[in-house]
Amino acid sequence: MALVACALVVQMVLWMKTHGRALKGELESGAQQSLRTDSWWGLLVLVMIAVAREGSETVVFLYGTVSAGAESGSMLLLALAGVGGFLAALVTFWLLQLGGKLITWQRFFMLTEFLLLLLAGALLVGGLDHLISLGVVPPLIDPVWDSSGLLSDSSGIGKVLADFAGYRAYPALITVVALLVYWVTVLVVLRWMNTRAERMRVVTP
Secondary structure, eight states: OOHHHHHHHHHHEEEEEEEEHHHHHHHHHHHHHHHTTOOHHHHHHHHHHHHHHHHHHHHHHHHHHHHHHTTTOHHHHHHHHHHHHHHHHHHHHHHHHTTTTOOOHHHHHHHHHHHHHHHHHHHHHHHHHHHHTTTTSSOOOSSSSTTTTTTTTSHHHHHHHHHHOOOOOOOHHHHHHHHHHHHHHHHHHHHHHHHHHHHHHHHHH
16 A cells, blocks of 8 residues: 555646646636526536546545554544644745745745655565565665664654655665665656756747
């Protein structure tokens, strides 16, 4: 489930990168068309599909996150983190509604894109950790290095980085290679998508 959640998060980031600019206009025009033709059921189905899609992604993502860190976290801490995240979302929305004086929508989406990719990398590492422990995936070399003397992954900042970005003080070689391949692939694809979007803007009058 952690690996499925990782794939879903990356797919969502790439999809929004491609369709994000036109998404609002398409939704608004579709809703207006449905209202003009009095086809309220079409609008209802659209909303139901949108809610079901985002809800299913949220369930898989949260389940993957919880399963990846189940051994080190409690349900109380998870609930507190959820409440904190909701409050942070409200504050962020309020800042965005100030008219871009403190933060713009473009910067907001760039930041969330980066944070989501970090979380996807952490899910990838967590999923690999479980597969290695089950003997499904060979570790190759375990560990490659020991950085616990500089930064432990079991407490403090190291624990936050471990849960949020996939940091490991005793990483297996397969984990290092997988995370390196993940970031190289994601960055290459994002750069290609940005270059393609720039070319399309130049060609389109």
